Amino acid sequence: MLAATVARFSPDSPLDGLEVGQRPEPEEREHWSTVDVQAATLNHHDLWSLRGVGLRAEQLPMVLGTDAAGVAPDGSRVLVHGVIGADGHGVGPRERRTLLSEKYPGTLAERVAVPTANLVPLPDELSFAEAACLPTAWLTAYRMLFGAGGLTPGDRVLVQGAGGGVATAAIALGAAAGLEVVATSRSAAKRARALELGAAHAVEPGERLPARVDAVVESVGQATWAHSVRSVRPGGTIVVCGATSGDAPPAELTRVFFNEIRVQGVTMGSRDDLAALVRFCARTGLRPVIDSEVPLARVADGLARLEAGEQTGKIVVLP
Known part of the structure; x- marks a missing residue:
């Protein structure tokens, strides 16, 4: 074969x-x-x-x-x-x-x-x-948002690096579930595409957000980590599934412990999560x-x- x-x-x-x-x-x-x-x-x-x-x-x-x-x-x-x-x-x-x-x-x-x-x-x-x-990028995004991130309709989420598979999935899934999604990208075209997918805001990496978010979908790593730590609200969660730009620079632990930020790693999801994601897409028309x-x-x-x-x-x- x-x-x-x-x-x-x-x-x-x-x-x-x-x-x-x-x-x-x-x-x-x-x-x-x-x-x-x-x-x-x-x-x-x-x-x-x-x-x-x-x-x-x-x-x-x-x-x-x-x-x-x-x-x-x-x-x-x-x-x-x-x-x-x-x-x-x-x-x-x-x-x-x-x-x-x-x-x-x-x-x-x-x-x-x-x-x-x-x-x-x-x-x-x-x-x-x-x-x-669905089984890697979309499943990972699904679990990051609704499992590890614990987000519910009306919550705010920052998705770093719009354009990648996980980030694109997180924008589409979050918007379909009633989240206020903020996406970042260096590319104006990818920021425009994020808005088309349902993001409420699309900004350049490092730009100050309209408001702090309840959770961050972090798959970029070194290039965006400091922005993620500064953008999440006290008591919020940074969910990490990768580091496409390399491992994070200094972890900014002072901000992490002072603001009681939770950092949660995710690798894909369970078979039951995947079955639920399939049903979500089939029933809502999200593709x-x-x-x-x-x-x-x-x-x-x-x-x-x-x-x-x-x-x-x-x-x-x-x-």
């Missing part, structure tokens, strides 16, 4: 470590199912893997990808939950949590094997491409923002666009 793999680590130029070619079919395992992938999407996790973060040399070549929607062996439409080992189904209760492409081959392939319990039914209202956007689509054979083009930060929304890969 055709698949995109990490063939070698390339910390400074991640695409140099990418290979697209034929790989063996997924291994048959008890309590696992092989899904015919109809759509997958790209994440910064793929670029980190190509740089060598989270993988060992002896694991190579490793198939990339954490998101997929497709067809199960029984012919049903399914969405893949890419967290393996969270509840033990299909791997045993003592296996530590990993994402697809960290221990088990990922979704940037014609077929992917996952524990059968990780399959979420996909309603007809969502296309395969739309659904494939993920798709930046572009690329065939699997030209996945390097999509990864280059992601690395350059040119996308708004998700880049879909079609096997």
Whole structure:
């Protein structure tokens, strides 16, 4: 089958470590199912893997990808939950949590094997491409807003770095749920797009906000951390899911403890969270923002666009 793999680590130029070619079919395992992938999407996790973060040399070549929607062996439409080992189904209760492409081959392939319990039914209202956007970025944003962030309609949230997958999802989900969303971006075009998605305000990074927010969706890291700490209200929450600009500079602990700010990390969400997100989208008509689509054979083009930060929304890969 055709698949995109990490063939070698390339910390400074991640695409140099990418290979697209034929790989063996997924291994048959008890309590696992092989899904015919109809759509997958790209994440910064793929670029980190190509740089060598989270993988060992002896694991190579490793198939990339954490998101997929497709067809199960029984012919049903399914969405893949890419967290393996969270509840033990299909791997045993003592296996530590990993994402697809960290221990088990990922979704940037014609077929992917996952524990059968990780399959979420996909309603007809969502296309395969739309659904494939949900399991990493949209699921993470959903949990950041309504789980870790504890936000409810009428609350204010700051979303740093409008344009990325998680940030775009957080803007759309927050607006649909009645939150007052403030988004930041260096790009005037991305600020305008954030307003189109439902943000109440879109400002440049570091700009003073109209009012302090109840929570911050932080996925940028070093470039925005100080602004996040200064923008959240006393007793508010900064929810962190990544650091695309690098690890945070000085943590501003004086502000954190004096204002009793809570910092909460999030990595994706549970299978139940994903099922709830699917229902939310199906019932409200909310759909993920798709930046572009690329065939699997030209996945390097999509990864280059992601690395350059040119996308708004998700880049879909079609096997």
